[in-house]
Amino acid sequence: MAGRTSQASRRRSTSRGRRLSARAARMPGPLDVLGRLLWLLWMGLAHGVGWLVRAAGRRAADARELEPEHRRDGAGLLVLAFALLLAAAVWFHAGGPFGSYIALVLRLFLGDLALALPVLLLVGAVKLMRAPADEAHRGRGVVGWSALFIGAGGLLHLAGGAPAGVLEMEHAGGLLGKVTGGLLADAVTSWVAAPVLVIVALFGLLVVTATPINRIPERLAQVRDMAIGRTDPELSIVDDEEVDELPPARRRPARRRQAAMAAPDPGDEPIGPDVEVVHDTVPVPRAPRKRKAPEPPEHSPLPTRAEQLALTDADYKLPPPHLLAVGDAPKARSRANDDVINALQGVFEQFDVDAAVTGFARGPTVTRYEVELGPGVKVERITQLSRNIAYAVKSPDVRIISPIPGKSAVGVEIPNTDRENVALGDVLRSRAATSDHHPLVVALGKDIEGG
Structure with missing residues (x-):
């Protein structure tokens, strides 16, 4: 019995000592308390600085939203x-x-x-x-x-x-x-x-x-x-014209007048609620309106016939063609055509279109470039690139012909940057003019084909 009692007392003392040591271990020391305080202070300072920075950012955003003035x-x-x-x-x-x-x-x-x-x-x-400062003139000022x-x-x-x-x-x-x-x-x-x-x-x-x-x-x-205080007469004339061209004053709408006329007069109100006013109305037949007879239209006089002069029997002869000056020889190719061909090829390569420029027909003002498509390429691929082609060649007037009559190719007509002058004598001496003997033939110019 004594041995069991001593063992039980030892166990109690051992467990009590363990609880005391665990409690002592759980109690924070002075350094732990100081570290925790420093951590709380640091976090509070960080939150405060972050709030200030975010507030400054919001203020800066609000400042950027100010009006330009x-x-x-x-x-x-x-x-x-x-x-x-x-x-x-x-x-x-x-x-x-x-x-x-x-x-x-x-x-x-x-x-x-x-x-x-x-x-x-x-x-x-x-x-x-x-x-405001003019952005276009900033370089000039510098x-x-x-x-x-x-x-x-x-x-x-x-x-x-x-x-x-x-x-x-x-x-x-x-x-x-x-x-x-x-x-x-x-x-x-x-x-x-x-x-x-x-x-x-x-x-x-x-x-x-x-x-x-x-x-x-x-x-x-x-x-x-400006030094002597003289005014410019042109400015005064412009001012007078501007004053004369002022728009007329707008008339007030008639609704206000109708509302004012429809508003009852204070003197027309009944004197008392017991007074009864009876209006006897008698229908009056309306008199038929007389329609005015339409006025007959004014007859304009017949135009007088122009007097035809008597024709003589003399035969009229056209002046000789050598009286008209000979123009410069037309250009078959120029640097501008090469630049346009390179631009077209660049557009086709950029959008992965199997097409190539195989030739061109240069006119005085417009050149038609022939574009042949690869196998399996739709013509719509070229027509869809019309705006990109206009952007690449720097010209808004681009016309696409699909196909060119008589050829299995797509035509892209682009105005020339180096246009040529066409002489009247060259047009009248051309094959198309000399082969046509109609009396009403008029020389207008040359087309892309040169006719």
């Missing part, structure tokens, strides 16, 4: 702010560290041309806010301003005595003038470089203002008229 105004105001910063930095040296750095860089690269940048940016900001700055920078460099030091270049044409004017003067002397740079600057000015050389006097006259 608002975006243009924002861009114009940004350019205006940058122009004010440059003016403060370059003109008054009051832009702070950032403005001073920008002024230093601009004076180093552009020299005295940097003084004109604020004015140019101000004008650009005003134009940007007034009207070329014009580049030429203007290159020519002006080189001239400032030569006018400043071609300085070599950095401080001296800042008050001349900068590095731009050193590269353009200095290298050009070293190559061809200053006496030749100065006129060349003047021409480059004038070219840039003409490109920027979209003024051809033949319209310079007209533009100068416009500037003079």
Whole structure:
């Protein structure tokens, strides 16, 4: 009995010790608590940053959905702010560290041309806010301003005595003038470089203002008229015509009038509910309407017969054909025909059509290309490619003939890019004209076959 009791007590103590050790193992230590707190803090920070990024993305998407006028105004105001910063930095040296750095860089690269940048940016900001930028003229502006700055920078460099030091270049044409004017003067002397740079600057000015050389006097006259306040008489005439051509005022619909007439007058309302008004109506027979007799149509006088002059017995003879000039010999083949053949073959290869151009008949204005199909190829495959063929040969006037009369081939008629002139004498001396003796034969021209 004593042995059994001792064994039971040992088992109880052993199981109790195991439970205590397991409970102690389950209890987290200080490092575990700290790690869990750090993990929770990191996840909270990650969720917060992600929310901010997503919110910023939504704000940016909303900003992209703004109307073009608002975006243009924002861009114009940004350019205006940058122009004010440059003016403060370059003109008054009051832009702070950032403005001073920008002024230093601009004076180093552009020299005295940097003084004109604020004015140019101000004008650009005003134009940007007034009207949208024209994409088609953006390249013209880049070329014009580049030429203007290159020519002006080189001239400032030569006018400043071609300085070599950095401080001296800042008050001349900068590095731009050193590269353009200095290298050009070293190559061809200053006496030749100065006129060349003047021409480059004038070219840039003409490109920027979209003024051809033949319209310079007209533009100068416009500037003079604007300076003295004179108005253009053509503009006043156009304005008067536009005023005279204004559409007439639209009439108000008659429904409103009918509604106003149908509305009861407040004075016509009954005085009281007990008053009864009786209207005796007597039918009146309608008088028959008298129809007007139709007026007889006016008889136009018979046309007078033209007087036939008496014919003489003299025989009329046609003038000799050699009085008409002889035209140029027709072209049998040209570079344009080869380009069209290559384009047609490219279309067939692109759409995997077993067809080939085997020949062509060139006319003065149109050429018919003969296309032979491979075995098992339907003619519809060619007709379905009419738009692709027109796109490849760069011509909207493409005509497909399937088949060519008398030939087992499909014809593709395409206008010539190098058209030929047809002389009247050549048409009258042709075989088709000389073999036809009808008195009403008229020379109209030549077709693809040359007739």
